[in-house]
Amino acid sequence: MRARGAAPVGGRGVDLMARASPLARPAVATRRAARVAVGAGGGGGGDRLGLEPPACGAREYCVGYGAMARSRRVVPRALDSSSMHAPPTDDVDWDNLGFSCEHVSKTMMFVATATLGADGQTWEWKEEGVGPYGALAMDPSAQCLNYGQSIFEGMKAQRTMEGNLVLFRPSENAKRMRDGAARMSMAPPPEDLFLRGVKATVAANAAFVPPNGKGALYCRPLLLGSGPILGLGPAPSYTFLVYCSPVGSYFKGGQLDPIRLKVEEVEHRAAPGGTGNTKCAGNYSPVLNVQLEAKQRGFNDVLYLDAVSNTYVEEVSSCNIFAVFGNKIVTPSLGTILPGVTRKSIMDLARSKGFEVEEAPLAIDDVLRADEVFTTGTAVVLSPVGYIERGEEGREYQNTEVAMSLYEALTGIQQQTMDDPFGWVVTV
Numbered sequence: 001m002r003a004r005g006a007a008p009v010g011g012r013g014v015d016l017m018a019r020a021s022p023l024a025r026p027a028v029a030t031r032r033a034a035r036v037a038v039g040a041g042g043g044g045g046g047d048r049l050g051l052e053p054p055a056c057g058a059r060e061y062c063v064g065y066g067a068m069a070r071s072r073r074v075v076p077r078a079l080d081s082s083s084m085h086a087p088p089t090d091d092v093d094w095d096n097l098g099f100s101c102e103h104v105s106k107t108m109m110f111v112a113t114a115t116l117g118a119d120g121q122t123w124e125w126k127e128e129g130v131g132p133y134g135a136l137a138m139d140p141s142a143q144c145l146n147y148g149q150s151i152f153e154g155m156k157a158q159r160t161m162e163g164n165l166v167l168f169r170p171s172e173n174a175k176r177m178r179d180g181a182a183r184m185s186m187a188p189p190p191e192d193l194f195l196r197g198v199k200a201t202v203a204a205n206a207a208f209v210p211p212n213g214k215g216a217l218y219c220r221p222l223l224l225g226s227g228p229i230l231g232l233g234p235a236p237s238y239t240f241l242v243y244c245s246p247v248g249s250y251f252k253g254g255q256l257d258p259i260r261l262k263v264e265e266v267e268h269r270a271a272p273g274g275t276g277n278t279k280c281a282g283n284y285s286p287v288l289n290v291q292l293e294a295k296q297r298g299f300n301d302v303l304y305l306d307a308v309s310n311t312y313v314e315e316v317s318s319c320n321i322f323a324v325f326g327n328k329i330v331t332p333s334l335g336t337i338l339p340g341v342t343r344k345s346i347m348d349l350a351r352s353k354g355f356e357v358e359e360a361p362l363a364i365d366d367v368l369r370a371d372e373v374f375t376t377g378t379a380v381v382l383s384p385v386g387y388i389e390r391g392e393e394g395r396e397y398q399n400t401e402v403a404m405s406l407y408e409a410l411t412g413i414q415q416q417t418m419d420d421p422f423g424w425v426v427t428v
């Protein structure tokens with residue numbers, strides 16, 4: 001039997017959750033030096049974390065990397081934001097990137113953990129920095145495995161024509177994770193920790209940021225109630241981590257191929273008073289069945305209706321929806337839908353281009369009469385909709401003009417080929 005805190009079989013695990021005691025903490029300088037050593041030195045990086053034994057013999061929750069011994073083919077040059085970033089690696093076929101975790105095992109991830117301070121009220125965050133992507137050793141009684149304290153974010157880092165690595169409105173994601181943590185009774189990672197974690201992850205994986213125009217490095221911040229609990233309650237400790245993967249277009253086919261949506265009239269993804277407005281893990285799998293069925297029938301995704309009247313559109317599985325009526329663009333109001341950063345940005349862009357933009361209940365009957373329909377999200381960027389089916393009824397959409405002009409405006413700002421009047425782009 002392995003001791004609590006030991007590595008999972010086959011890996012050199014690391015204790016990330018030594019009790020938050022001043023004695024158990026390495027000096028900041030030591031921690032930083034250790035982190036740089038991981039970035040620059042390649043193999044053997046695990047040592048940086050195995051510095052301190054648990055401060056007491058009490059049951060400790062431990063989370064560890066399982067892949068320390070794996071060889072690192074790509075060694076980032078530096079983690080410092082002011083220095084040059086590595087060019088794209090030759091290890092990836094950049095022209096055939098899908099939306100998958102094919103390359104994830106070669107990347108680095110950022111980890112931080114939170115435990116309650118001595119006052120029993122304040123969360124104390126301990127940053128472990130960036131280390132090799134690998135398995136987490138987790139207690140079977142971890143809250144997130146039993147009761148679902150698990151929320152995520154999705155963001156993209158892009159390589160600009162000039163070779164900068166940039167993020168799009170990362171503070172918005174930090175705030176959304178904070179709000180989601182509050183909804184789910186979890187310890188919220190402070191905004192500066194969140195941003196540091198994402199930037200450190202991008203910098204450490206610079207070689208996996210695709211060449212300009214070939215995709216993006218998708219970053220996945222994750223907050224887990226990783227501490228053990230048996231009776232229903234919030235976890236006693238939390239893990240915040242950021243992993244990443246280079247990605248191409250989200251839907252099958254090209255980025256701008258119009259997508260086909262199936263209206264779901266039986267199952268719902270969210271209800272008033274529920275958690276539809278948070279990216280909590282539990283929102284996604286309950287609708288996988290209808291999504292998989294729709295995909296088998298040649299659709300790209302499902303369009304959900306409101307749970308109360310089955311009349312108004314809500315959103316698609318992972319993106320928001322807009323309908324265009326002449327000079328007016330309508331998108332469903334917030335409440336049970338996910339408040340997308342792309343949604344918010346597209347509304348600002350559309351207004352700046354002279355469209356009248358309205359957040360309002362949007363009936364499926366009206367969507368089926370719209371001039372144009374499109375979806376927005378970090379993963380999908382902006383996808384024009386070419387066909388929507390509800391029951392026996394189907395509607396083809398020929399126009400993609402408005403969608404295209406907003407797509408150009410959005411990606412122009414995101415990739416720094418156009419001015420950024422809103423100040424949305426952040427350089428890593």
Ligand SMILES: *Cc1c(COP(=O)(O)O)cnc(C)c1O
Pocket residue numbers: 154279315316317318319320338339340341342343376377378379
């Ligand atoms: C993440 C997500 C979106 C899009 O949000 P962005 O911030 O634009 O990426 C929309 N709907 C759902 C259900 C999502 O999970």
